[in-house]
Amino acid sequence: MNDTPYWNPRHETMPRDQLEALQIRKLRNLVEWADIQVPWQSKRLRDAGVTADQINSLEDLRRIPLMTREEWMQGQVENPPFGPILAAPEEQAVRYHMTSGTTGKTPIRVLDSMKDWEWIAEMWCYGLWGFGIRPTDTVFVAFGYSTFIGFWGLHYACEKLGCLTLPGGAMTTEQRVKQIMDIGATVVASTPTYALRMAQEAKQLGIDLANGPVRRLILSGEPAGSIPATKKLIESEWGAKAGDTAGMTELGTIMIFECTEQPGGTHIIEDHYIEEVLDPDTAEPLPYGELGERVVTSFGRGFIPVLRYRTRDFVLKQPGSNCSCGRTFDLYDGGIRGRVDDMKLVRGTNVYPRAVEAIVREHAEIDEFQIHLFTEEGRRDEIELLVEIPDASIDTKHLISQLQKELAESHEGLRFGVSQVDNETLPRFELKAKRVLDERIVIGTEDELRGRA
Ligand SMILES: [Zn+2]
Secondary structure, X not given: OXXXXXXXHHHHOOOHHHHHHHHHHXXXXXXXXXHHHOHHHHHHHHHOOOOXXXXXXXXXXXXXXXXXXXXXXXXXXXXXXXXXXXXXXXXXXXXEEEOOOOOOOOOOEEEEOHHHHHHHHHHHHXXXXXXXXXXXXXXXXOOOOOOOOOOHHHHHHHHXXXXXXXXXXXXXHHXXXXXXXXXXXXXXXXXXXXXXXHHHHHHHXXXXXXXXXXXXXXXXXXXXHHOHHHHHHHHHXXXXXXXXXXXXXXXXXXXXXXXXXXXXXEEEOOOOEEEEEEOOOOOOEOOOOOEEEEEEEEOOOOOOOEEEXXXXXXEEEEOHHHOOOOOOOOEEEOOOXXXXXXXXXXXXXXXXXXXXXXXXXXXXXXXXXXXXXXXXXXXXXXXXXXXXXXXXXOOHHXXXXXXXXXXXXXXXXXXXXXXXXXXXXXXXXXXXXXXXXXXXXXXXXXXXXXXXX
């Protein structure tokens, strides 16, 4: 095989007009199929006056009603356990998965067929191949292999590429680090947080990861893989290149990946998805370069047609030509930039956990951190950053005052308390780090507060 940088050279470099024609054709088929197979979708389309034969341009996409996570959940409650979304009989499914439920809500439950799993792996192949993973690689998957769909698709994609694939489930961090070294893994797949956790563990074990066999990391599960300071730290700790990807249980697989050019963003797999960026308040489309909410339409999953699903993810789209790799697939600059729901309102200032992480990760001396919100004297919102600084030779006083200054400067002068806590006292994460502890008496996202006002 010629070593092309693209998994699907024809589609990944297709001129935009041809790519859009392909999307329109696939969209028409998707609408027609959802209309026939899913009565619930059919009613939604009928109510909106949409039929497949009317879809002639990407503009027509906007006539299809948006779907929210709340509707999906409500459908599951009324029609347990899967809701009215399935396009095939349950007995045709081979696998059951559900969301990890970090938001504390009821999980979303999904089914897939064998054919769906082929597609799920195919999507991961775009990302793995695109980041330089080849059949000669040995891939260690640092993942818990549970009902969370996460890296299952990556595992199958690695096998599809012909890589030697190690399922690193049910192991301690120490065992994982040792296995990576023992087997000579050249690729490691994990969340960004867990990549850092393994690096800390290696240091304690006296293992020099940076001079070890690993040459690439595939990151997923959290948006931090595209935060420059976090990526830089992971790359220096591992002596390897780190590539970001992102997927969701609602789609079953990834929809974006970083290429070897590492342009500071992730390409959208646009021959299998249409990704829109909308104003989260008005649902109006936003042009390139403006931050908005991701809305996804997916062509590939046989069990669950997804039409204009509001993800609550913040993204900023740029043309694919901004990257030198030659792909025409558009980019999400900075990957997934956080979630609409992650935003915290503290004394009138918006605080995004991602922005705080971007500052913290500039200081490699900090091992782990937590953003703690609480109410002072029963009325005043306070925000403090708790940090672990294991190296006793560090001038912590200076570091803390430096952090306070940087945090205030990037948050309209909002004062952050910064406190050092004992090592290994903050929670550690394998999957979906949750570093915000909100103990305020009146807890609310900006949306909720707005609704209350
Ligand atoms: Zn690229």
